[in-house]
Amino acid sequence: MxxxxxxxxxxxxxxxxxxxxxxxxxxxxxxxxxxxxxxxxxxxxxxxxxxxxxxxxxxxxxxxxxxxxxxxxxxxxxxxxxxxxxxxxxxxxxxxxxxxxxxxxxxxxxxxxxxxxxxxxxxxxxxxxxxxxxxxxxxxxxxxxxxxxxxxxxxxxxxxxxxxxxxxxxxxASHDLHVAYVSHISHITSFSLALSVLEKEKSEESILTLAASGFESTVRLAKSNSNTWASIFLQNSEYITEVLDSYLNKMNLFKKYINEGDSDALIRLMNDANEIKKILNK
The missing domain is CATH 3.40.50.720 (NAD(P)-binding Rossmann-like Domain)
Structure with missing residues (x-):
């Protein structure tokens, strides 16, 4: 063949x-x-x-x-x-x-x-x-x-x-919805975090000194090919914007509870998030 x-x-x-x-x-x-x-x-x-x-x-x-x-x-x-x-x-x-x-x-x-x-x-x-x-x-x-x-x-x-x-x-349709949640949003998160860090941490030495494995694993995807991912984001824009709305809502909850000093609400939010391990550890 x-x-x-x-x-x-x-x-x-x-x-x-x-x-x-x-x-x-x-x-x-x-x-x-x-x-x-x-x-x-x-x-x-x-x-x-x-x-x-x-x-x-x-x-x-x-x-x-x-x-x-x-x-x-x-x-x-x-x-x-x-x-x-x-x-x-x-x-x-x-x-x-x-x-x-x-x-x-x-x-x-x-x-x-x-x-x-x-x-x-x-x-x-x-x-x-x-x-x-x-x-x-x-x-x-x-x-x-x-x-x-x-x-x-x-x-x-x-x-x-x-x-x-x-x-x-x-x-x-189901495929595009699911990958928006489990793949595409991960790349947007990684690109966004990398941009935020680069904006605030002007010193390359500071980034290397303070970066731990958690940071490295989160921003790893920010090294991905920009042409490839711009195309993906635009081709799946309807579902990605739906996911972004949900994601930003959760980010705003974290911001709200941190600003309010509400430890109990933060713990509840993170405990709810911990439920993902039941899926990932199967």
């Missing part, structure tokens, strides 16, 4: 490494608008060759989109146009799904498309960030599976299982 990776960065490149190490692809073809990234992907062994988008689609059995979600939204219809009437399969690995799903819901080749979101990653980006085994024992969401052709779904499922991923199923 020839497989094209559109965007061989952290996610696409890691997937390519798993495909190659597991013998799941006869040939991996990389597509990237950045010539340096494309050359680096081949140099690192993420792909066997580079190609233009049209060349890659023409010579591939499976085309995987792993670019920012706004780019997926514009590229996916074009790629589906190219695969109409064929047995080629198209998948994406974007972190939002609903706006992409709406973009192609009436496309004649919709059945050849499988919508994926692997729940894995690091704060790094680009081909050098790719890691073999990144997806092992990680969850992957397949969205709107009933809209994908059976053979396309079976092929993708087999590949995902071979790379060690645990598959779950959701509709696109």
């Amino acid at each position: 020839n497989i094209s990776i559109i965007g061989p960065g952290l996610i696409g490149g890691s997937f390519a490494l798993d495909l190659k190490s597991g013998g799941l692809a006869d040939r991996v073809i990389a597509v990237d608008t950045n010539p340096e990234h494309l050359s680096r992907a081949i140099e690192l062994g993420l792909a066997d060759v580079g190609a233009s988008l049209e060349e890659a689609v023409n010579c591939s059995d499976l085309i995987v989109l792993s670019v920012p979600v706004d780019k997926i939204k514009s590229l996916l219809p074009l790629i589906l146009d190219m695969v109409v009437g064929s047995n080629k399969i198209v998948a994406d690995m974007g972190s939002t799904k609903l706006s992409i799903a709406k973009e192609v819901e009436n496309h004649p080749a919709r059945g050849r498309y499988v919508a994926l979101h692997p729940i894995a990653g690091t704060e790094f980006s680009g081909p050098d960030a790719a890691l073999c085994g990144l997806f092992r024992n990680k969850n992957v969401i397949i969205c709107d599976r009933e809209l994908s052709d059976r053979d396309a779904l079976d092929t993708i499922t087999s590949i995902l299982c071979s790379t060690g991923m645990n598959i779950s199923y959701m509709d696109s």
Whole structure:
């Protein structure tokens, strides 16, 4: 099977490494608008060759989109146009799904498309960030599976299982709501804390001296690629603003109780928050 990776960065490149190490692809073809990234992907062994988008689609059995979600939204219809009437399969690995799903819901080749979101990653980006085994024992969401052709779904499922991923199923709207709460707000929190600290702590030495592991783990996500996350925030804006309203409400409660010196209210609030461990420790 020839497989094209559109965007061989952290996610696409890691997937390519798993495909190659597991013998799941006869040939991996990389597509990237950045010539340096494309050359680096081949140099690192993420792909066997580079190609233009049209060349890659023409010579591939499976085309995987792993670019920012706004780019997926514009590229996916074009790629589906190219695969109409064929047995080629198209998948994406974007972190939002609903706006992409709406973009192609009436496309004649919709059945050849499988919508994926692997729940894995690091704060790094680009081909050098790719890691073999990144997806092992990680969850992957397949969205709107009933809209994908059976053979396309079976092929993708087999590949995902071979790379060690645990598959779950959701509709696109539910997916976007849930990731807004458990993923997207975490990144906004991290970016916001980093900005607050940089604004107040002008001295780099002070930050390094006083920073403990809790601070480091909280702001780690602020090192994430800004282009990728701006795209995610805007594509999932409805649900993210809903989550932000809830989050800011809780932040204001902390501010209120601290200003009032209300220890009992603070303890109740934090005890309620401690209930999350019942979910995370399962």
